[in-house]
Amino acid sequence: GEFWTIHGKSGAGKSTLLNLLGLIDAFDEGTVSLFGKNAPKINSKAALLLRRNKISYLFQNHGLIEDETIMDNLNIPFIYRKTRRREKIKLQQEALAKVSLDYPLKTKVYRLSGGEKQRLAFAKLLLEDKELILADEPTGSLDNENRNHILNLLFQQHRAGKTVIVVTHDPYIIEKSPRSFSIDSWQETKKRGCEI
Incomplete structure (x- = not known):
C-alpha cells in the first residue's frame, strides 16, 4: 500500500477527489482506477460492494x-x-x-x-x-x-x-507523509517521511 497526503487551498477539490476515489461522487470525464480496474458507476452493485468491503472513509x-x-x-x-x-x-x-x-x-x-x-x-x-x-x-x-x-x-x-x-491542511502531517500531492500545482512531492 501507499501513504499519500493531498493538500491545497480550500475549495480546490481535495475532498471532491476523495469522494471520487471513495465512490461517493460521480465524475463527468476521465476514469478512476481502483484496485487495478476502472471504477464502477457509483450507484452500481459493484460500487456498493467495493464501499462495503474494501474502502473505509474517515x-x-x-x-x-x-x-x-x-x-x-x-x-x-x-x-x-x-x-x-x-x-x-x-x-x-x-x-x-x-x-x-x-x-x-x-x-x-x-x-x-x-x-x-x-x-x-x-x-x-x-x-x-x-x-x-x-x-x-x-x-x-x-x-x-x-x-x-x-x-x-x-x-x-x-x-x-x-x-x-x-486530505489535510496540517503542515506537520504533510511533512511526515512519505508522499504528498499538491492539488493546486498538480505536483507530487516525494519525501522520506517518518513515524512520530
Whole structure:
C-alpha cells in the first residue's frame, strides 16, 4: 500500500477527489482506477460492494450517528460479518483503547467532544479493516498529542499493507507523509517521511 497526503487551498477539490476515489461522487470525464480496474458507476452493485468491503472513509464531520451510543456506532462494521457478541465487544474495547477513548460503550455520541468523536470514528475504521483508507482532515479537531496518536495509527495501517490517502491542511502531517500531492500545482512531492 501507499501513504499519500493531498493538500491545497480550500475549495480546490481535495475532498471532491476523495469522494471520487471513495465512490461517493460521480465524475463527468476521465476514469478512476481502483484496485487495478476502472471504477464502477457509483450507484452500481459493484460500487456498493467495493464501499462495503474494501474502502473505509474517515469523514471530516466524523460520520457518526450522534443520537446513538458508542456501541451502536461500533456495531456498524459488524453488520455484514458474523461475530459473536462477546468477541464483538472485545474487539470494540480494543479499538477504543487504541485511540485512547475511555468511555462506557453505552455512552451517547453527542456527549463526546469533537476530538473524541473523531477518535471514535477512527476506532470504527479500525474495526472495518479495509484495504483503502480515505481520510478527510482526520486530525482537524484534535490537539497535537491526539493528532500524533491518530497519525501513528494511520502509519500502522499503512505498515499493515493498507493504502492510506489523507486530505489535510496540517503542515506537520504533510511533512511526515512519505508522499504528498499538491492539488493546486498538480505536483507530487516525494519525501522520506517518518513515524512520530
